[in-house]
Amino acid sequence: MPPPQRVRYPTGEAGLEWLVTDDGSRTLVSDAVGETYHSGCGAAAESLFVYLLNSGVAARFIAQQPTRVLEVGFGTGTAFLLTAALAEQSQTRLHYTACDKWLLPTELYRGLDVAGYVERAADSEFFTTSSYAIATWPVQALQAAWLAARSQLDANQLDATGSRHQLQLTPFVTLDLIIGEVQAFCPHEEESYHAVYFDPFSPETSPELWTPAIFQKMFDSLQPNGTLTSYCVKGAIRRTLQGLGFQVKKCPGPPGGKREVLVARRPST
Numbered sequence: 001m002p003p004p005q006r007v008r009y010p011t012g013e014a015g016l017e018w019l020v021t022d023d024g025s026r027t028l029v030s031d032a033v034g035e036t037y038h039s040g041c042g043a044a045a046e047s048l049f050v051y052l053l054n055s056g057v058a059a060r061f062i063a064q065q066p067t068r069v070l071e072v073g074f075g076t077g078t079a080f081l082l083t084a085a086l087a088e089q090s091q092t093r094l095h096y097t098a099c100d101k102w103l104l105p106t107e108l109y110r111g112l113d114v115a116g117y118v119e120r121a122a123d124s125e126f127f128t129t130s131s132y133a134i135a136t137w138p139v140q141a142l143q144a145a146w147l148a149a150r151s152q153l154d155a156n157q158l159d160a161t162g163s164r165h166q167l168q169l170t171p172f173v174t175l176d177l178i179i180g181e182v183q184a185f186c187p188h189e190e191e192s193y194h195a196v197y198f199d200p201f202s203p204e205t206s207p208e209l210w211t212p213a214i215f216q217k218m219f220d221s222l223q224p225n226g227t228l229t230s231y232c233v234k235g236a237i238r239r240t241l242q243g244l245g246f247q248v249k250k251c252p253g254p255p256g257g258k259r260e261v262l263v264a265r266r267p268s269t
Helices: 043-053 057-062 078-090 106-112 114-120 139-151 155-159 212-221 235-243
Strands: 008-010 016-020 026-030 067-072 094-100 163-168 173-179 193-198 222-230 247-252 260-265
Touching (some): 026 106, 043 057, 067 212, 078 094, 078 173, 106 139, 139 173, 193 212, 212 222, 235 260
Parallel strands (some): 067 094, 094 173
Antiparallel strands (some): 016 026, 247 260
């Protein structure tokens, strides 16, 4: 069955269009690769269920356990904002490292308006499917802090290959942005993570990001019992992860979205 035809809107930025997804939140469509940044079934739903919940990060915050997250493909920042908002709500430290080839212009992040979506959809079925009171999370404050920090990063800084920018957005939330190819990312022992949000474009359009070498980096980056989560459940990807030592399983996807998503755990020993 072909995907539903969803309305697109111009962004004013060459090669990018707005798309209103089925849960009411917005994402972007890249003309260059012919893909959306998030599932058309629900951008916020994908970020919440595939990454924040399935990774165990939400449970860590509820237990007030300081947490380190690595995201491959920062994209629209939706997963970061939701993760940061729960960290702030729980008064728990989050160190969030994100690696992407480039950042969107500030106005596009502003136009996504993740905070406005959360406020408008507070009573929707999407929120009531989760046991977490997401409507109370301080997404607005985190969004404002992120937009202010983004506007201070000038083009010269962001054009520097491999540049790194550590932003202290709140006393609890640190965002560490790495601008460049994930192939050049070198994990260090002191930077091991509790979770990896693996969210680049698909294996069909970005095969160089779905290789054994990249997944070995992810395995090495994780703490024992740490998790890698992804929207992609293709058999070849699962077998690659299993061959590297991950314990792999498929989990239910977000309401109204993909039936199954991927969770891969680094064993404790």
